[in-house]
Amino acid sequence: MQLTEDQILSLAPDESSRKSGRELANPSKWVSKGISDIALWGECQGSGSKPYQAQIDLTNTAFKCSCPSRKFPCKHGLGLMLLYARHAAAFTDTTAPAWVIEWMEKRTKHEEKKTEAIAKPVDASAQVKRKETREQQVEDGIAELLRWMKDIVRNGILSMPEKDPGFFSEMARRMIDAKAPGLAGMVRNLGSVGFYREDWQSRFMDQLCRMYLVATGFLNRNALPADLAEDIRSGTGFTQSQETLKSYPGVSDTWIVLGKQTSEEDNLLVEKNWLYGTSTQRYALVLQFSVRGQGLAFSLSAGMYIRAELVYFPSAAPLRAVIREQQSTRAQAAYTSCSGWLEVTAAAAAVYRTLPFDGERPYIVAQLRLVQVNGGWWLADAHNRMVQLKDGFKQLYALLSVSGGRPLDMAVLGREHVYEPLGVWAAGKYHHLSN
DSSP, X not given: XXXXXXXXXXXXXXXXXXXXXXXXXXXXXXXEEEEOSSEEEEEEOOSSSSOEEEEEETTTTEEEESSSOOSXXXXXXXXXXXXXXXXXXXXXXXXXXXXXXXXXXXXXXXHHXXXXXXXXXXXXXXXXXXXXXXXXXXXXXXXXXXXXXXXXXXXXXXXXXGSOXXXXXXXXXXXXXXXXXXXXXXXXXXXXXXXXXXXXXXXXXXXXXXXXXXXXXXXXXXXXXXXXXXXXXXXXXXXXXXXXXXXXXXXXXXXXEEEEEEEEETTEEEXXXXXXXXXXXXXXXXXXXXXXXXXXXXXXXXXXXXXXXXXXXXXXXXXXXEEEEEEEOOOXXXXXXXXXXHHHHHHXXXXXXXOTTOOOEEEEEEEEEEEEETTEEEEEOTTOOEEEEOTTOTTHHHHHHHHTTOOEEEEXXXXXXXXXXXXXXXXXEEEEOOO
16 A cells, blocks of 8 residues: 555544644664565654554554554654655565554454354344344333422422432433433433523423433334434444344435544544535535554544445434445535525425424535634624524534634534534635644
8 A cells, every 4th residue: 555645644533633643754763664565564762761653554544652642653654654744765674563463353353253243144043033122121211200300390400400419410320221321311401401500491402302212212213204213222322233224225425524522422533424425415424433552443534535335324314324335536616505594494394393302413505604703603694684502503603714804604503593503614725723
């Protein structure tokens, strides 16, 4: 595999990683370096006594590094790849050290297990029995959850701010025991709506109603349309095999990565990538998960364009998708924006009619500008219709700096009357603002 510098830099998770990667593409920074038919490796001297061990799987483009960074690829992986692109002749060592061999063997075994799992005949009767057992566990848990929710409504919600955190965490744990992690997450969100806010009551009831729809929907799943039933199962916490999903028909397009958001949950790095298809005018959410020391299947960076085939999860209003195939592209295809908030509202209403417990969605909206009203920030369209800027939006001053108060086409993420910008187009260039 031989990539150009532009292709390598397109793998960087952010601009600071690109800059650091360029700085590390210097032979003097590396204690050792080598290449084989399947791997690229090197030891980069950092501030500590022991150099960082960076390695790259050339077959599947995966990265691993002993540094503490949670970025994938980290600056050492980028620097190593750039160094090879610039000075390939300097990589004279072709005998992989033990730490590279061990990693590659683990990756090979993992791929073999995946292949065996796909090829292994499925015990249909045992599979049905496991499915029925879990569904019964979920139903039992939902019965308890509904009693808990009805008690909250019966006693009134004004006492909720006084509740001990255990009031919510205990029920969340009960949902985990009932094999309904999706409902567990909804319970945790219910307990963290922010009881210090003036409008906490409406937020609390909104989350309570969404949870009720998912819970009762699961009990009545057999009477629902197939796609909506899949949304209910997903909201409850059932997962679908991505390998099976990739056998379904896909959608090919030139996609722009509107934003990337990363968070850490129980030592698991969760990466949300919000995409827009320039030809199909469809939006997509691509989730990726990794643990420390393991790379991601695809390296996406906010603002980059990719030529890719996506497969959407079954849904009454498809949004989440997986990438079947991806190629970097320098093409910067045009986009189609909503004319203003009325068009966004109409699009969102169409989704709610089929998926009433839907969450946040991205939209591209034309000519939005920041305005301050009564001490709060709002996003106004060309017709002076406004929605509220999401509380705690960390890139406010970056947005003000780029826009200078001028209206700009903007990619936003949110639901109902609250949104946050993911990025803006200024001077013909997309400036991403997501964290």
